[in-house]
Amino acid sequence: MLASFLIVAANSHSHYQPGYKHKENVCYCPKVGGLESRCRPIRDCSVWHDLVQATPGTACKLSDGYPGSCCPDLPYNYNGSSLKEPTVCDSSVELESHVECLDVFSLNAAADAGEFQNRVNLQLEKSLSENDIGVRAFSARSTHSRFFSLGTGQQAIDVRKINNEADIATITATQIVQRFKIDRKQVACALSRFKYDDTKLSTKCNTLSDSKCDESQLNSPFRTIDGSCNNVDNIIWGRSNTQYQRVLNSDYNDGIWEPRKAKNGEKLPSPRLVSISVVHDLDRPSEKATIWLMQYGQVLDHDVLLTPEFTREDQTPFACCTDDGKPLSEESLSHGKCLPIDIPEDDPFYSKFNRTCMQFARAALACRSNAVFGQAEQLNANTHYLDLSLVYGSDDKTAGELRTNENGKLNVTSRRDKGPNELDLLPPLPDNTSPLNAPCTLTKEVSGIDPPEEVKCFKAGDVRPDVTPTMAVTQTIFLREHNRLAEELAKLNPSWNDERLYQEARRILIAQAQHITYNEWLPIVIGRSKMQELGLVPLQQGFSNDYDKNLNPSISNEFVGAAFRFGHSMVNGNPHLVNHQRVKEREILLRHHFFKPQELYTPGNLEKFLIGLSTQPSQKVDAYFTEELTNHLFEEQGKGFGLDLVSLNIQRGRDNAAKDFDDLVDVFHPDLIKRLKEVYSSVDDIDLFIGGVNEGRVKGAFVGPVFQCLIAHQFLNLKRGDRYFHDLEGKPGSFSKDQLNEIRKTSMARLICDNSNVHVVQPIVFKTVSDVNPLVRCESYSIPRLDLRPWQEKKKD
Numbered sequence: 001m002l003a004s005f006l007i008v009a010a011n012s013h014s015h016y017q018p019g020y021k022h023k024e025n026v027c028y029c030p031k032v033g034g035l036e037s038r039c040r041p042i043r044d045c046s047v048w049h050d051l052v053q054a055t056p057g058t059a060c061k062l063s064d065g066y067p068g069s070c071c072p073d074l075p076y077n078y079n080g081s082s083l084k085e086p087t088v089c090d091s092s093v094e095l096e097s098h099v100e101c102l103d104v105f106s107l108n109a110a111a112d113a114g115e116f117q118n119r120v121n122l123q124l125e126k127s128l129s130e131n132d133i134g135v136r137a138f139s140a141r142s143t144h145s146r147f148f149s150l151g152t153g154q155q156a157i158d159v160r161k162i163n164n165e166a167d168i169a170t171i172t173a174t175q176i177v178q179r180f181k182i183d184r185k186q187v188a189c190a191l192s193r194f195k196y197d198d199t200k201l202s203t204k205c206n207t208l209s210d211s212k213c214d215e216s217q218l219n220s221p222f223r224t225i226d227g228s229c230n231n232v233d234n235i236i237w238g239r240s241n242t243q244y245q246r247v248l249n250s251d252y253n254d255g256i257w258e259p260r261k262a263k264n265g266e267k268l269p270s271p272r273l274v275s276i277s278v279v280h281d282l283d284r285p286s287e288k289a290t291i292w293l294m295q296y297g298q299v300l301d302h303d304v305l306l307t308p309e310f311t312r313e314d315q316t317p318f319a320c321c322t323d324d325g326k327p328l329s330e331e332s333l334s335h336g337k338c339l340p341i342d343i344p345e346d347d348p349f350y351s352k353f354n355r356t357c358m359q360f361a362r363a364a365l366a367c368r369s370n371a372v373f374g375q376a377e378q379l380n381a382n383t384h385y386l387d388l389s390l391v392y393g394s395d396d397k398t399a400g401e402l403r404t405n406e407n408g409k410l411n412v413t414s415r416r417d418k419g420p421n422e423l424d425l426l427p428p429l430p431d432n433t434s435p436l437n438a439p440c441t442l443t444k445e446v447s448g449i450d451p452p453e454e455v456k457c458f459k460a461g462d463v464r465p466d467v468t469p470t471m472a473v474t475q476t477i478f479l480r481e482h483n484r485l486a487e488e489l490a491k492l493n494p495s496w497n498d499e500r501l502y503q504e505a506r507r508i509l510i511a512q513a514q515h516i517t518y519n520e521w522l523p524i525v526i527g528r529s530k531m532q533e534l535g536l537v538p539l540q541q542g543f544s545n546d547y548d549k550n551l552n553p554s555i556s557n558e559f560v561g562a563a564f565r566f567g568h569s570m571v572n573g574n575p576h577l578v579n580h581q582r583v584k585e586r587e588i589l590l591r592h593h594f595f596k597p598q599e600l601y602t603p604g605n606l607e608k609f610l611i612g613l614s615t616q617p618s619q620k621v622d623a624y625f626t627e628e629l630t631n632h633l634f635e636e637q638g639k640g641f642g643l644d645l646v647s648l649n650i651q652r653g654r655d656n657a658a659k660d661f662d663d664l665v666d667v668f669h670p671d672l673i674k675r676l677k678e679v680y681s682s683v684d685d686i687d688l689f690i691g692g693v694n695e696g697r698v699k700g701a702f703v704g705p706v707f708q709c710l711i712a713h714q715f716l717n718l719k720r721g722d723r724y725f726h727d728l729e730g731k732p733g734s735f736s737k738d739q740l741n742e743i744r745k746t747s748m749a750r751l752i753c754d755n756s757n758v759h760v761v762q763p764i765v766f767k768t769v770s771d772v773n774p775l776v777r778c779e780s781y782s783i784p785r786l787d788l789r790p791w792q793e794k795k796k797d
């Protein structure tokens, strides 16, 4: 090894010195990627890590003798530009003369019909419940609905109202299209001439235009909980309960809400047929990434989006098949909220259970943000911003319920028998949340013990913390970090009250998460060149001026419906529990643990999951998915089968009218094309999700070119469209320079170190251990620590 072992005595840390840096070894580092490099804490090299790994002699020692790695200064950022929004109404479209005749009078007639149809649907829903056509408690379908259920709080009521009004507006638009026989290509131009306000629907969907922000909100150093008041000119941009935007024109069969058909006019192949034909279960581990890469992706997913389904009036889920897996009658489905998935008779798996119908309800609709008539748009119940909605909630009521209202802290589970080294768990979800919910405990067959009484599901800012034990573990780390920050800040500023401590801790934690996202996670997923090309590489020093008030940060439909589901391919069906010696103790099978966080209650298990996440390799992004997701998703104990997430993803893409995967067929392997041709009648019909996971990956990235493009541009909008992005200068939410430099020290490894009993970990947990990412002790400089002294308020004289 060429690396030097220059050891400089550790500097004293007793006084905070602004701009203070470790003395780093400049002498013995090789060139990396042709550039001068120097020895730094390893997480400062995360953007370069592929090159660091490929260059001999990049392992080095920091001034305290602990491992660092050699890499250049962060690369030049180009000035990335966002994708253009598609033109909804193309000016070359000439409206046919009968469409020209469309006027307010006819819109009002259609609106009457819309309201009538909506009432008929509600009536039908009632009669279905009376006839017991509903979802059975504990079934896979009832667990699936937990993914979308907003509980019974204020947000559920708000969303229900928006869905209903958007539903009326959508039926109205559909009525017009049918009555005037408007060709789908003309729909957007024909309808976008009319505002809801011009018609009888003027009282509907006006919560958006009614929103206001006062000066104190616009100038607040802290974000609102629901994301409003971030963009000064468009105060609802990025707010919870608003629509997704589109980067490609939608592909609804009627131009409004009817799912896409094949190009030849026939039905598209069943999503399950596609799933069994092109997706298989095979262990294809990545050589370089750990499952932390998957796990953090899910954190981002639960931060920036949650698409509720349509529910019945009493908030219970729609049944879309019979409980024994057979289709329902046409009449029972005539409310239009279901899109059940056909299971082929000869399905290699479900035929054993005699099931021909997989449950699927359509995603709830949002009011169109521009309040003009047009195609259906789906609703995001979380704030679109990167603001840790999963920790803090996306509405004030939930946020309030999560707080202790003392010393800025968040609620935790209080445990009678907590051992001296045991740290807090997330607070419990009340038992009566829904009668449909399966128990949160494991059966005796699985765990070997009787279900303990103390075991509860967890409550967090997002409704999905319990989906897997490792998700619950990760949420726990964020919760503990918030409380740790609040405690430290209180020591530095004894005069701060609960509100101030909560908000300051929240602001720091969100900044840390943003830094980890752009510094450690995104470079692995989309690759360094894409980061550079779009100007997404984090700054090493100083402030950014990247904010663009014309950029809508909202999540795109293509991102939620297809691209960001790439993570499903990385999931490992059997997470390992690994001990402090990094020896695997045992593994669990996901099918037994969906929404059953019992494992976390055993002291020491949280650490074993954390070490497992840092040890076990991630699966590659490809057409191989674990059977735990494709046959056993949300399996009811003892049934032997669950749902198929790949089928759900494909159907969701069609429900959202995500575009198909044209043009890109030349990137597929000929064998795959053969298989695709067996199920799709035209290559133009290929669903975006299926196309995306089948692309070969871009060199230096974890995904193929189409997903890379969609993910990269989404993260560009999330950064440049966020007035509270943590490295901006001169904004109400900006940090001081010293504070910002402390935020930059953060890493996922540091969060694990500070909030668990894990004491040894590699500095970049998303990457496997190697000589440039070696195991180090938590107290070493290799995993720098954020110093909170810059948050100490100067005493006023």
Ligand code: HEM
Binding pocket: 144, 147, 294, 295, 296, 297, 298, 301, 305, 306, 307, 308, 467, 468, 559, 560, 561, 564, 565, 566, 567, 568, 571, 645, 648, 649, 652
């Ligand atoms: C074991 C881990 C996971 C499970 C069990 C899981 C399960 C699910 C389920 C059941 C859905 C809803 C499907 C539908 O009906 O449309 C979903 C949606 C989604 N998943 Fe996952 N997922 C996992 C991991 C991930 C990861 C790692 C990512 C990203 C890196 C991800 C991204 C998404 C996205 C973006 C959606 C759309 C959500 C929405 O629209 O609300 N998931 N997942």
Ligand SMILES: [Ca+2]
Binding pocket: 303, 304, 305, 382, 383, 384, 385, 386, 387, 388, 389, 390
């Ligand atoms: Ca958010």
